Structure formats: structure tokens, C-alpha cells
Amino acid sequence: MDAFMEELAGDEMRRIKCLPKPARWADFSAKRKLDWKHIEFNKANHPVVPEEPGFYCFVVGLPGTSLPPIGYPLYVGKTERTLKKRFGEYLREENSARGRIRIKKFLKVFKGELLFFYTDFQGTSAEVKEIETELHDALMPPYSDVGFSAEVREPRGAFQ
Structure with a gap:
């Protein structure tokens, strides 16, 4: 029974409330032409992250x-x-006794994924602030708790 309960608790930790809005995604993509790249989040990939300001x-x-x-x-x-x-700070935060609980949660729950x-x-x-707000409003990421416009913040808060 303990294994069942542990698995259930693990599944509950992975639960994400989402509110997909494809129209917002399309609006952002049409307005902003950003060249996104991606890597797996792990220590081995730290050297390939650029030494430039940006969004992530x-x-x-x-x-x-x-x-x-x-x-x-x-x-x-x-x-900025x-x-x-910033990537390095997240690597350290993942294993730190201190740090933001919300961030540590997704870093640990989805480790390797x-x-x-x-x-x-x-x-x-x-x-930078304008684009960050537009990104938050378009993607509505569940672990971000600031950076949304007033238009999105209120209904999102009710949803969370």
C-alpha cells in the first residue's frame, strides 16, 4: 500500500492546471519574431547557453x-x-536548501524531463518588460506568479 500511496503522491505533484489559449500564442508569434532554441535542462548543457541577455x-x-x-x-x-x-542559478537553486519553493518544486518533480x-x-x-508580460499572457505558465498583465492576472488568479 505504501508504494501505491507514494506513486499517487508523485502523480499529484505532477498535476498542472492549464488554460491553453492558442489565439494568444498566434498573436504573440505574429507580433514578435524571436528565435527560440532549446536544450535539456541539466548541468552538462550549461556551457552551451549563450552569454547574452534574453528570455527563457x-x-x-x-x-x-x-x-x-x-x-x-x-x-x-x-x-538582463x-x-x-541565469541557467547556472537554476542549477544551484535545484539543490539548495534555500530558494523559491515553486521553482524548486517543478525543478525536482520534472527532473530529467x-x-x-x-x-x-x-x-x-x-x-524587455513589455515582451515578458506578453509572453506570460500568451503562455500562462502555472509556476510563474508575476509578470502578467492586469487583463490576464485576475481571471488567471481565479483559475489557479
């Missing part, structure tokens, strides 16, 4: 399967330092 998104999914592409965005962020530094999508971007602080 953690997606639970597995590349290279015999299924159509499957993935769900969990968390969206920006860095470098993507490489996370993709790190990134795109370099250099712009003014206002441009």
Missing part, C-alpha cells in the same frame, strides 16, 4: 520521441544579465 521558458516535455512534439510551458522569465548565468528554451534579446528595460 522551462517546458516539461521530451524531445526526440516517436510522438508529435509534446510539451507544456511551466515557467517564463527574463534576464546573461542566459548562461525539463527543456530550457531560450532566445537572446537586447532592448531597453521597457521593451
Whole structure:
């Protein structure tokens, strides 16, 4: 019975509330032409992350399967330092006794199943903030708790 309960608890930890809005995805893609790349989130891939500022998104999914592409965005962020530094901070946070609970949860629950999508971007602080808000509103990542427009924040809060 203990194994059953542990498996059930593990499955409950993996539960994600989602609210897909393909029209928002299409609107963002039409407005912003960002060149996204992705790697598996693990220490071995840290050296390939660019030393440029930009945006990133953690997606639970597995590349290279015999299924159509499957993935769900969990968390969206920006860095005005470098993507490489930010990637390294997440690697450290994953194993730290301190840190943000929400972040540590998805890093641990989906360990080995996370993709790190990134795109370099250099712009003014206002441009970066605008795009970050648009990304949050388009993807509605469940582990992001800030960065949404007022239009999306209120209904999303009721959904979460």
C-alpha cells in the first residue's frame, strides 16, 4: 500500500492546471519574431547557453520521441544579465536548501524531463518588460506568479 500511496503522491505533484489559449500564442508569434532554441535542462548543457541577455521558458516535455512534439510551458522569465548565468542559478537553486519553493518544486518533480528554451534579446528595460508580460499572457505558465498583465492576472488568479 505504501508504494501505491507514494506513486499517487508523485502523480499529484505532477498535476498542472492549464488554460491553453492558442489565439494568444498566434498573436504573440505574429507580433514578435524571436528565435527560440532549446536544450535539456541539466548541468552538462550549461556551457552551451549563450552569454547574452534574453528570455527563457522551462517546458516539461521530451524531445526526440516517436510522438508529435509534446510539451507544456511551466515557467517564463527574463534576464538582463546573461542566459548562461541565469541557467547556472537554476542549477544551484535545484539543490539548495534555500530558494523559491515553486521553482524548486517543478525543478525536482520534472527532473530529467525539463527543456530550457531560450532566445537572446537586447532592448531597453521597457521593451524587455513589455515582451515578458506578453509572453506570460500568451503562455500562462502555472509556476510563474508575476509578470502578467492586469487583463490576464485576475481571471488567471481565479483559475489557479
